[in-house]
Amino acid sequence: MQECLDAFADLRLDIFFDGTLGAGGHAKAILEAHPEIVQYIGCDRDKSALVLAAQNLDPWKDKIKFVHGNFSAIDDHLQGVEVGGILLDLGVSSMQLDQKDRGFSFSKEGPLDMRMDTSSDLTASDIVNTWSEDKLSQIFHNYGEMKNARKFAKALAEQRKKTKFETTKQFAEWTASVLGRGRKKLHPATLVFQALRIAVNAELESVWQGVFKALNALKPGGRLGVISFHSLEDRIVKNLFRQAARPDYEWGEERVEGLPGIKLLTKKPIVPSYEEVRANPRARSSKLRIAERLGA
Numbered sequence: 001m002q003e004c005l006d007a008f009a010d011l012r013l014d015i016f017f018d019g020t021l022g023a024g025g026h027a028k029a030i031l032e033a034h035p036e037i038v039q040y041i042g043c044d045r046d047k048s049a050l051v052l053a054a055q056n057l058d059p060w061k062d063k064i065k066f067v068h069g070n071f072s073a074i075d076d077h078l079q080g081v082e083v084g085g086i087l088l089d090l091g092v093s094s095m096q097l098d099q100k101d102r103g104f105s106f107s108k109e110g111p112l113d114m115r116m117d118t119s120s121d122l123t124a125s126d127i128v129n130t131w132s133e134d135k136l137s138q139i140f141h142n143y144g145e146m147k148n149a150r151k152f153a154k155a156l157a158e159q160r161k162k163t164k165f166e167t168t169k170q171f172a173e174w175t176a177s178v179l180g181r182g183r184k185k186l187h188p189a190t191l192v193f194q195a196l197r198i199a200v201n202a203e204l205e206s207v208w209q210g211v212f213k214a215l216n217a218l219k220p221g222g223r224l225g226v227i228s229f230h231s232l233e234d235r236i237v238k239n240l241f242r243q244a245a246r247p248d249y250e251w252g253e254e255r256v257e258g259l260p261g262i263k264l265l266t267k268k269p270i271v272p273s274y275e276e277v278r279a280n281p282r283a284r285s286s287k288l289r290i291a292e293r294l295g296a
């Protein structure tokens, strides 16, 4: 949190876009530190987060515009308005993990859902019970980085002929029975649930689109901070930032067209302090990268 505030500390902000408003924790801190902000656009794809944020941010209600939507559509949300600061704090919130009826957590009994936006169609249950073995294998490999993705997908395709998977615990227990406990401390369902969540919410596509468009939405001298929670997200942010910072470099086939010039303010990502991780263990794998649009 402190590092995130530091990222914007020396800027005079006018309009700020918060793509992942959540309960409004970062928003409150940023609004307190920057009374000069005229408009704070708080976007979240989870409607219930916006309701809670509205309560928590009541003192600033005249400055805040709440947007229910995906930050990957930031260009539609901003309609050409350039902004001085953007924050994307990726992933799920503690609130979503703790609400068992949302189905994000394998340690709490709930429906196999995992939608951040409950008005969207695809659920984890749809994927587990209806996607082809090939598609399942791809998501477990690409989004869960599971070594035994193919074998696991095959076992799942067999098992669901006998039982439909409906709840988180039912699925997690079956997963553990197939994958075994292993030697690591990680619960065997961790990577499987990560893969499903990323697929249900098309998270990586959103991150790519969101970061690409956010860089383009900054005014000269404006800054984008992105907090990621696993290497799949961080790799996307790192790659787009690197390319925008070094447009003359020979990027070959990887080259992304249409990025504006930026200065990289974090050569290495910022990681949380020991104290922050002790106070909030869920922050332990987070990485913050900051970019500044050139031309101020």
Ligand SMILES: C[S@@+](CC[C@H](N)C(=O)[O-])C[C@H]1O[C@@H](n2cnc3c(N)ncnc32)[C@H](O)[C@@H]1O
Pocket (backbone or CB within 6 Å): 019, 020, 021, 022, 023, 024, 025, 026, 027, 043, 044, 045, 046, 049, 069, 070, 071, 072, 089, 090, 091, 092, 093, 094, 116, 206, 207
């Ligand atoms: C880690 S939490 C953010 C917490 C927030 N910064 C705070 O201080 O309370 C992530 C939030 O981003 C939302 N989110 C994740 N991906 C999103 C996307 N592509 N578009 C909009 N919101 C998204 C989630 O619904 C969740 O509420």
